[in-house]
Amino acid sequence: MTVELLSNYYYYLKEKKAEGKKIIAHMAHDNLPEELIDAAGFVPLNMIFAGNDELMNSSHDYLPPSTCSFAQSCIGLFSEKPNNFNFLELIDYFIVSNHCVSDICASEIITKYFSIPRLNFYMSYTLSENALKYYELELKDLKNQLEKIKGSEIKEENLNESIKRYNNFKKKLLEVNNLEIKGKTKLEIFQKAMLYGPDFLPELDTIIQNSQPQRSNNLKELILTGCSIFINDYLIDLIEESGGNIVFFDTWIGDNYFSQIFDDAILNSKENPYDLLLYRYRNNVGGDHMVPEYLENKVTKLEKIFQNYKKKTGKPLGVINHIIKFCDHISINSAFLKEKLQEKKIPILNLERDYSRANRGQLSTRIEAFIEMM
Ligand code: SF4
Secondary structure: OHHHHHHHHHHHHHHHHHOOOOEEEEOOOOOOOHHHHHHOOOEEEEOOEOOOHHHHHOOOOOOOOOOOHHHHHHHHHHHOOOOOOHHHHHOOEEEEEOOOHHHHHHHHHHHHHOOOOEEEEOOOOEOOHHHHHHHHHHHHHHHHHHHHHHOOOOOHHHHHHHHHHHHHHHHHHHHHHOOOOOHHHHHHHHHHHHHHHHHHHHHHHHHHHHOOOOOOOOOEEEEEEEOOOOEOOOHHHHHHHOOEEEEEEEOOOOHHHHOOOOOHHHHHHOOOHHHHHHHHHHOOOOOOOOEOOHHHHHHHHHHHHHHHHHHHHOOOOEEEEEEEOOOHHHHHHHHHHHHHHHHOOOOEEEEEEOOOHHHHHHHHHHHHHHHHHO
16 A cells, blocks of 8 residues: 555655646645645645655664654655655755754754755744734744745635635545444545545545444454554554554544644634634644643543444553654653553553564564453
8 A cells, every 4th residue: 555655655746746836845744834835835844754664774874773763764755775666856945844853853864965945934932912912923934945945825715715725625524434344444534545635535535435444352442542554664553463443543644634624603703814823823732742631631531432433332441652762752641641541540651662563573562462451
């Protein structure tokens, strides 16, 4: 699937470039307004490819191995030759943002050593009035940077249009989220959707219409939280082979992305589209590491999913907290998350790993033991 997906994506981006569109790549996990890039007539490219030794190890000329494996892999995407990611040659600009230290370092290295012009977008990840003002300034600054490339103004009506397009797209992903299909199938749909954006809507409609329930009576049902599973990663296969099935992806490739939607009343109540983006920032209380109370909000959210699922199906869910090695903010919080969920009698496994295949056996044993214990 991956080779075909990447090859088709190359031709998709090529067509977009032929239409005169610029490709804007970014590693940001949330709060980055893809709609603004879309409204400028450009294509946002989510860097969601990682999961094997080769990409991870190809970065070591640039970053020490004590950087998170995902950030290492993002650099590996550019330094490994040859590779399956030839669409990266089509990138025109790369956004440097500050989701975490690894994000900044990897983005800066990619722009500097692989000669990709950079755009900047920073935020405070704090929910306060001053943070909101700062976010507004950054939105305007990103708008100015995009307008400079475009050579003309980004009209508010175009931004409004893009916000609606993305909103409908994310609502459709929420429908996919509710389908009774295997976790791997669901994840592949989310990954593909995040590459193609709202252009993927017709395919999503077809998927939903043709979807048949895939029963998994012999598998234990799970929530995945923490770090995302990226394109090229074997983890989802490993979980299913070990007897688990992810029914809810509480990760950036998953709920954190498509739950950021506006209801119609909000959408129609704000004339200025930037107010909508500010509204979303203000309400992103469960966004990765938003201060304050991100962790408390996460515990509440996971408990709600657990209870609702139990009520609906009579079955308990287990939680796998996926921690990519050296991902500081997920690993720092993992002990607290474990303690709080265990207090609520919700089984949780903190699964820390890098992408090396040598760990496969050990990971599989840990997942199997957890599932057995459930
Ligand atoms: S996986 Fe963690 S450390 Fe790595 S880029 Fe994402 S948030 Fe940052």
